[in-house]
Amino acid sequence: MKQETIALKRRDGSVMRAELFLPDSVAHPAPAVVIIFDVFGMTADLNRIAKRFAENGYAAIIPNLYDHPGLKFLCVVSAVRSSMRGSGREFEDIDLARGYLTGRAEVDAQRIAITGFCLGGGFAILLAARGGYKVSAPFYGEVPKEIEALRGSCPVIASYGERDAPRLVEAGKRLESFLTTLQIPHDVKFYAQAGHSFMNRNTGFLAERVSPHLPMHARYDHESSEDSWRRIFAFFEQHLNGAG
Secondary structure (H helix, E strand, O other), X not given: OEEEEEEEEOOXXXXXXXXXXXXXXXOOOEEEEEEEOOOOOOOHHHHHHHHHHHHOOOEEEEEOOOOOOOOHHHHHHHHHHHHHHOOOHHHHHHHHHHHHHHOOOOEEEEEEEEEEEOHHHHHHHHHXXXXXXXXXXXXXXXXXXXXXXXOOOOOEXXXXXXXXXXXXXXXXXXXXXXXXXXXXXXXEEEEOOOOOOOOOOOOOHHHHHHHHHOOOOOOOOHHHHHHHHHHHHHHXXXXXXXXX
16 A cells, blocks of 8 residues: 655645555556545544555545634634535545546546545535545534435435534434435444444543543444444445446
8 A cells, every 4th residue: 555645726825735555466447446534634533444445455545624724623614614515625635636636547537435523524425425535434524404405416325423413413314314315235233332432542641531521422333334334334335436
């Protein structure tokens, strides 16, 4: 596996950094995944997740959506607002990262997926319906209230923890209902023992000492995480790689 830190130039001339991961010994252009982080931003844990994709034959890119001038807190606020209204600079940054992937000789531009966690999961759900991705794999993400926002979505594999905050559990149920009504191929699973962030091994005082005791019960859950990986690779094989 090869890892690169790259600099992507925005239309306004500013630069966004991103982490690129390429699988070893790819005989043919590889499928790829755009990874959108949670509210904590660029963490070592995101690298772990990207490496897992690369080890299984997928190129992966993590765009740093917080790579803007000013305080990180303001970048977080901007990203949350953009995800809620469905537009904003973060969508442009994600598209920039996706566009970079399509220009890499190691990547099959026709086989690109998107995944995201919490904040990133919300972006992945919205972008599923906007073209450019063959599969979306959101984790515990917010879901639009109106079904029309998801019309035309690519196949979706989503994961939620039943011990998460009630509004996110309801969001997952709404997602499953909308996708069923729209007849979009999907796999939405709820993990009884898991809360929020069960896929992420976030560190620090807030993530380790505070979040697990909040109503979201945010903490890593190995069993739920490993089952999610199994489902993702099976779903990708069918809907991204065309083996189904």
